[in-house]
Amino acid sequence: MTINTLKRHMRESVKSLGRNGWMTFASISAVTVTLLLVGVFLVIMFNMNHFAKNIEDDVEIRVYIDLTATEKDKQALRAKIDAIPEVKEIQYSSKENELKNLIKSFGEEGSSFRLFEQDNPLSDVYVVKTVKPTDTMKVAKQIETFKFAHKVKYGQGEVEKLFKTLKIARNIGLGLIIGLLFTAMFLISNTIKITIFARRREIEIMRLVGATNGFIRWPFFLEGLWLGVIGAVVPVVSLSFVYYNIYEFVKPRLAVPFMQLLPFNPFMWQISAVLLLLGACIGVWGSMMSVRKFLKV
Amino acid sequence: MIEMQDVYKTYSNGVVALNGVSVRIKQGEFVYVVGPSGAGKSTFVKMMYREEKPTSGSIMINGVNLAKLKDSKVPLLRRHIGVVFQDFKLLPKLTVYENVAFALEVIEESPKTIKKKVMEVLDLVGLKHKVRSYPNELSGGEQQRVSIARSIVNSPKIVIADEPTGNLDPETSWGIMELFEQINDRGTTIVMATHNREIVNTIKRRVIAIENGKIVRDEARGEYGYDD
Ligand SMILES: Nc1ncnc2c1ncn2[C@@H]1O[C@H](COP(=O)(O)OP(=O)(O)O)[C@@H](O)[C@H]1O
Ligand SMILES: [Mg+2]
Numbered sequence: 001m002t003i004n005t006l007k008r009h010m011r012e013s014v015k016s017l018g019r020n021g022w023m024t025f026a027s028i029s030a031v032t033v034t035l036l037l038v039g040v041f042l043v044i045m046f047n048m049n050h051f052a053k054n055i056e057d058d059v060e061i062r063v064y065i066d067l068t069a070t071e072k073d074k075q076a077l078r079a080k081i082d083a084i085p086e087v088k089e090i091q092y093s094s095k096e097n098e099l100k101n102l103i104k105s106f107g108e109e110g111s112s113f114r115l116f117e118q119d120n121p122l123s124d125v126y127v128v129k130t131v132k133p134t135d136t137m138k139v140a141k142q143i144e145t146f147k148f149a150h151k152v153k154y155g156q157g158e159v160e161k162l163f164k165t166l167k168i169a170r171n172i173g174l175g176l177i178i179g180l181l182f183t184a185m186f187l188i189s190n191t192i193k194i195t196i197f198a199r200r201r202e203i204e205i206m207r208l209v210g211a212t213n214g215f216i217r218w219p220f221f222l223e224g225l226w227l228g229v230i231g232a233v234v235p236v237v238s239l240s241f242v243y244y245n246i247y248e249f250v251k252p253r254l255a256v257p258f259m260q261l262l263p264f265n266p267f268m269w270q271i272s273a274v275l276l277l278l279g280a281c282i283g284v285w286g287s288m289m290s291v292r293k294f295l296k297v
Numbered sequence: 298m299i300e301m302q303d304v305y306k307t308y309s310n311g312v313v314a315l316n317g318v319s320v321r322i323k324q325g326e327f328v329y330v331v332g333p334s335g336a337g338k339s340t341f342v343k344m345m346y347r348e349e350k351p352t353s354g355s356i357m358i359n360g361v362n363l364a365k366l367k368d369s370k371v372p373l374l375r376r377h378i379g380v381v382f383q384d385f386k387l388l389p390k391l392t393v394y395e396n397v398a399f400a401l402e403v404i405e406e407s408p409k410t411i412k413k414k415v416m417e418v419l420d421l422v423g424l425k426h427k428v429r430s431y432p433n434e435l436s437g438g439e440q441q442r443v444s445i446a447r448s449i450v451n452s453p454k455i456v457i458a459d460e461p462t463g464n465l466d467p468e469t470s471w472g473i474m475e476l477f478e479q480i481n482d483r484g485t486t487i488v489m490a491t492h493n494r495e496i497v498n499t500i501k502r503r504v505i506a507i508e509n510g511k512i513v514r515d516e517a518r519g520e521y522g523y524d525d
Contacts (some may be wrong), residue, residue, distance in 0.1 A: 005405050197448055208346075210375035211403035225387070 005215070011106050012220035015216040016195045023191040024227065029232025030187040034180040035275050039239045041173045042271055050164050055162065059133045059154070061140045066150040073148050078126060080146050086135040087128055095122040123150060167281060181282060182225050187229050188286030192220050196294045203295065213295070220291050221284060227284020229276060236272045298324050299345060299455070299486070300350075304354035306340055306510075314340035315351070322488065323455065327481045329497050330490040332507040338490040341507060342457050345488065346378045347371050366447035371507055375462055376404055377457040379448030383463035385440045386434040387447075393411065393419065394428040397447045404451075419448040422476060438469035445476055449485070456480060458489040467495065497521040 017024045065074060081090055093101075099120055103113045116122075130139050140154040143145070196203070206216050249263050299322040306315035312336045322328055322374045330338045343349040344356050350524065356363040357375070366374060383384045387396050394415060420464045422442040432440055439460060448456055458477070462470035474496055492496060497504060499518070500509050504519025505512055 002407075004408060005402075008402065095514035134502055201386070204401065205388065206403050207372075208375060208386070209403060209451070210372045213369070213373045215403055215405075226441055284458050 007280055008162055009218040009222055012219035013226060016198070016219070016223055017226055019198065020191055020194055023187075023194055023262060024116055027184070027187045027191045027227045027286075028231045030180075030184040031279055032234045033280055034184045035232050035235040036239070037180060038177050038278065039275050041177060042274065043239065043243060045166075045170055045173070046171075046267070047261055047272075050260070052166060054260070059129075059136050059153040061128040061130070061136060061152060063124040063128060063143055063149050064151040064153070065126065066148040067123060069148040074124070077146055077148050080124060081143055084139055084142060086130045086132070086139050088131045089129050091127040093125045093127055095120050095124050096171035098122045098125055105135070105182060112240070133138070161253065181278075184282050185286040185289070186226055188283055191292040192224055192229065193219060193286045193294055194288040195223060196290060202234060216295065217291055220287050220295075222284040224285075224287020226283070227286070228281065230279075231283070232279030234275045236275050239275075240255045240268045241262075298321070298357070298359060298457065300486070301344070301382070302355045302357075304351045304356060307346070307351060307352045308335075312483075314510055315344070317506075318354070318510070318512055320505065320512060320515070322486060324486055325481070325484050327478075327487045327500055327502040328489065328513045329481055329519070329521075330488065331492075331497060331504055331505060331523065332513075333523065335508045337510040338507055339459055340510075342459055342490050344457070344489055344519070345457055346380055348434055352391040353422040372404075376451055377453050378492050379445075379451065381444055381456065381458040381461045383460040385437075385444040385464075385481060387440055387443055389432050391432055392423060392429050392434070393443050396432070396443055397450055400447045400450050405503075412452050415446075418450045421449075422446045436469070438472055439463050439484070441465060442476065445473070445480075449480060451454070453485065455486040455488070457488065458491075460490055460492060462491065462493050470496060492521065494521040 016073070030166050063077075063079065069077070078090060078092075081087060099113065099116060099122055102122075103111065106113065128139065130136050136154050142151050144152045203216055244264050247261050250261055298318075301318055301320045304315050304318040305313070307313050316337075318341065326475065328398050330341060332338050340349060343365065344351055347366060347473060351364050354364065357376065359377075361374070363374070363399065388399065391399065391404055397415045397418060398411050401414060406414075416425065416428075422445055423498060424439060424442050427435065427439065431444070435443070441464075443458075445461075456477075461477075462473055472494060477489065478500065501518040504521070506514035506519075506522060
């Protein structure tokens with residue numbers, strides 16, 4: 001294809017964007033709304049997954065050792081826990097250590113716990129990690145039956161619940177988005193249909209004088225592409241702007257290590273690329289559907 | 298050279314428009330196609346630029362069988378055949394110049410070639426002074442000249458015209474016919490479906506008469522032969 005031809009196709013496609021006025025606006029709006037929702041959804045899903053992963057890595061069983069246990073009893077308990085095949089590692093945390101962690105986790109206000117340093121009411125703890133996070137509950141239940149395991153604490157299915165919720169949310173979101181994608185494609189294909197209709201005489205003459213199907217198709221292909229890409233601009237810009245501000249606002253305020261947002265760079269760039277690509281695909285696909293049906297090429 | 302061999306055409310609604318047509322048209326001939334309305338004249342000429350495909354039979358144009366020509370090759374065929382219609386088929390938003398240039402732009406000729414060729418044919422049809430006019434600023438005869446200019450701007454070997462004077466008054470029609478004669482004089486084959494009895498009987502050429510999808514008469518310097 002020559003430069004002149006490409007310019008010509010560009011010109012034609014832009015002209016019909018203007019000529020189709022309201023339909024162009026409707027198509028672009030549909031893409032915008034769709035991609036905005038897709039974008040918000042993706043941002044939330046990726047961050048939730050990120051949280052979930054962090055939490056998952058953090059899942060541990062805390063075995064509070066009976067205060068009456070002797071050093072030997074503790075050793076025996078440890079050996080029994082170690083014998084469970086699903087157990088990956090056991091760490092011992094003395095009650096002094098526990099208190100220190102407690103004080104630290106409360107930050108400023110934690111200093112009032114110092115009083116307990118003299119007479120520490122906490123227990124010594126074995127921190128147990130399983131090979132697979134999903135085995136946590138099973139292993140915890142088993143440890144509960146051991147002697148001198150005074151109390152056993154674990155995620156209590158929090159993680160499972162979180163994952164289940166995430167999965168449901170993801171499926172609902174996906175359904176919604178697929179519906180929206182089709183709506184946007186349908187609107188675009190209708191816009192292109194109008195263009196084809198408006199230009200049917202021109203197309204007829206093109207055919208008569210020997211234009212190839214590819215040549216005839218190009219302007220419609222481009223028009224669809226513009227509709228999709230222009231529709232993606234608003235979602236990309238607004239999502240990036242909002243995410244950047246939320247990220248900057250939240251970053252210094254979230255002390256808990258697992259509750260962290262994905263960093264703006266590269267995350268938002270990737271999302272933007274995905275949205276632009278999606279916009280382009282919707283546009284081209286919508287346009288090709290019409291072209292196939294109404295151009296008989 | 299155009300050669301049809303036992304061509305049948307049945308449209309999808311069951312109408313038999315061509316019912317066994319065989320004919321040979323040599324390069325440089327001028328042929329009128331006459332006959333009553335609905336006889337199959339348009340279908341007959343549509344076969345030649347592959348607007349319609351025959352249901353059976355073969356149509357050879359310069360050694361290519363149009364009955365077997367792939368759809369993707371039709372554009373190439375059209376570049377060697379000019380087509381002119383009763384309703385001119387000009388684009389109203391383009392100037393005279395642009396309407397003719399259109400035929401070259403869509404086959405991706407260079408702007409320099411386009412300019413040269415377009416001015417040449419507009420000169421030939423006598424509309425050089427109207428290059429910037431729009432179709433609605435022209436008379437019917439002038440519009441038909443533009444459409445003829447477009448049909449020959451590619452220097453085709455064959456020009457097919459389906460009732461080119463059908464919308465024109467008699468005086469204008471004579472002018473258009475002169476133009477076709479000029480084009481024919483340059484060696485271009487002309488196949489023209491027409492209802493214009495006066496013209497056929499005055500500018501004597503080969504006449505092919507079609508009735509009910511069959512060739513009923515084929516004379517070298519024929520008469521129109523109908524009363525309408
Ligand atoms: N595209 C079509 N589909 C169905 N029938 C058609 C079509 N074109 C023409 N016909 C029918 O075929 C017959 C011949 O038509 P046509 O070739 O246009 O005749 P003419 O040009 O001599 O008037 C007519 O009966 C017409 O109704
Ligand atoms: Mg006809």
